[in-house]
Amino acid sequence: MIVYGIKSCDTVKKSTEWLKGHNLQFEFHDYKSKGISEEKLREWTSQVSWEVLVNKKGTTWKKLDESVKSNIIDEASAVELMKDHTSLIKRPVIEDNGRVLAVGFNEKEYAAKLT
Template sequence: MIIYGIKNCNTVKSALDWLKKHNVEFEFHDYKAKGITDAKLKDWSKQVGWESLVNKRGTTWRQLDEAVQANVKNESAAVALMKEKTSVIKRPLIEREGKVIALGFDEQEYKKVFAK
């Protein structure tokens, strides 16, 4: 299982703390350190929709020019933006065996997803 995110993000920290507390083994992939590929972003878009991947509530999105925001109206524009500004990707994203199993942190959802 791979957790994708940014290590200084509070939501990611909450998710990682929860997973550790519940003895869930994972690998962490930091977008800032390792980047992300177009292929991975496109795969996730097909699984959960590009609209779900773009975090429009975050600081990075709000700091973008209105013209840039307005241009994000399809998968290819969203993928290009997420590749350039990884902080705009909703996080954490959890992938198991190539499938997105969680997006964001919701303790109730994690209890269901990671029930033993």
């Protein structure tokens, strides 16, 4: 299992603590330091809507120019923006063998899908 996120993110910290508390093994991929490929983003958007992956509630989105925001109209434009601004990706994204298991942190969802 791979947990994608940003090390300093509180939601990622909650998620990884939950996983550790349930003795689940995972590898952590910090896309702030390691980046994220366009190919990986396209894999995710083929499984989960780009609207779910783009975090419009975060400060990174809020700081974007309105002209940039208004150009995010489809998967291609969203992938390009997420590739350039990894902080826009809702986190964490948890995958196993290339399959997205969860986006964000939700204990009930984790209990149902990860244990």
